Amino acid sequence: xxxxxxxxxxxxxxxxxxxxxxxxxxxxxxxxxxxxxxxxxxxxxxxxxxxxxxxxxxxxxxxxxxxxxxxxxxxxxxxxxxxxxxxxxxxxxxxxxxxxxxxxxxxxxxxxx
Amino acid sequence: xxxxxxxxxxxxxxxxxxxxxxxxxxxxxxxxxxxxxxxxxxxxxxxxxxxxxxxxxxxxxxxxxxxxxxxxxxxxxxxxxxxxxxxxxxxxxxxxxxxxxxxxxxxxxxx
Numbered sequence: 001x002x003x004x005x006x007x008x009x010x011x012x013x014x015x016x017x018x019x020x021x022x023x024x025x026x027x028x029x030x031x032x033x034x035x036x037x038x039x040x041x042x043x044x045x046x047x048x049x050x051x052x053x054x055x056x057x058x059x060x061x062x063x064x065x066x067x068x069x070x071x072x073x074x075x076x077x078x079x080x081x082x083x084x085x086x087x088x089x090x091x092x093x094x095x096x097x098x099x100x101x102x103x104x105x106x107x108x109x110x111x112x113x
Numbered sequence: 114x115x116x117x118x119x120x121x122x123x124x125x126x127x128x129x130x131x132x133x134x135x136x137x138x139x140x141x142x143x144x145x146x147x148x149x150x151x152x153x154x155x156x157x158x159x160x161x162x163x164x165x166x167x168x169x170x171x172x173x174x175x176x177x178x179x180x181x182x183x184x185x186x187x188x189x190x191x192x193x194x195x196x197x198x199x200x201x202x203x204x205x206x207x208x209x210x211x212x213x214x215x216x217x218x219x220x221x222x223x224x
Contacts, residue, residue, distance in 0.1 A: 033211070033212060035214075041216075042200065042214060042215065042216040042217045043155070043200060043202075043214040043217075045211055045212070045213050045214070048210070048211040048212070050210065056210075056211050058211070059211070091154060091155075093212075098204075098210050099142065099143055099162070099204065099210075100160075101145065101157045101160050102145065102157065102202075102212060103157065104147075104154040104155050104156075105154060106153075106154050107154060
């Protein structure tokens with residue numbers, strides 16, 4: 001596609017429910033990142049995929065968070081048993097190689113009520 | 114490890130200059146600069162690779178001092194459209210290759 005696509009753009013969920021956030025990177029991009037941005041805050045690193053290498057999960061805040069990337073393309077970030085503190089904008093970015101510029105999607109705004 | 118940006122916020126009048134600094138405790142392979150406007154996704158400005166190069170983009174330029182593990186973003190003759198939050202992202206030479214961002218610098222340009 002022309003850019004990084006994320007869906008849904010907005011998600012409201014009840015506390016305790018599971019949610020799945022999707023990211024479609026730019027075709028051919030081998031590197032994919034997930035970040036979390038709370039209101040007025042910075043870009044918190046969550047997870048990094050590079051090609052067929054094992055993902056860098058060092059930024060996942062708890063074991064309720066997981067992510068996978070199928071076929072080196074689409075990625076899904078799953079949050080289990082959502083909590084109110086999970087409310088944030090979740091941003092996905094991809095780059096052509098591990099050292100290239102990263103292009104961001106428009107993000108998914110998650111609200112846990 | 115997260116790079117440190119300074120200052121945290123800057124308020125300028127249109128036409129004034131600004132410098133935003135980014136420093137890391139690790140030896141860096143690359144520094145990436147992004148600008149984010151309110152409610153929008155971060156937009157790439159430029160990338161600097163180790164070698165101490167300097168890059169420019171219209172009236173926005175940046176330098177990278179790999180020995181000091183620092184980068185600076187220079188905005189000259191600022192325009193209203195430069196307002197936003199600027200983030201530097203860094204990748205280390207060794208170790209994990211994730212792109213980690215600083216806490217951001219909020220730039221406000223007033224007429």
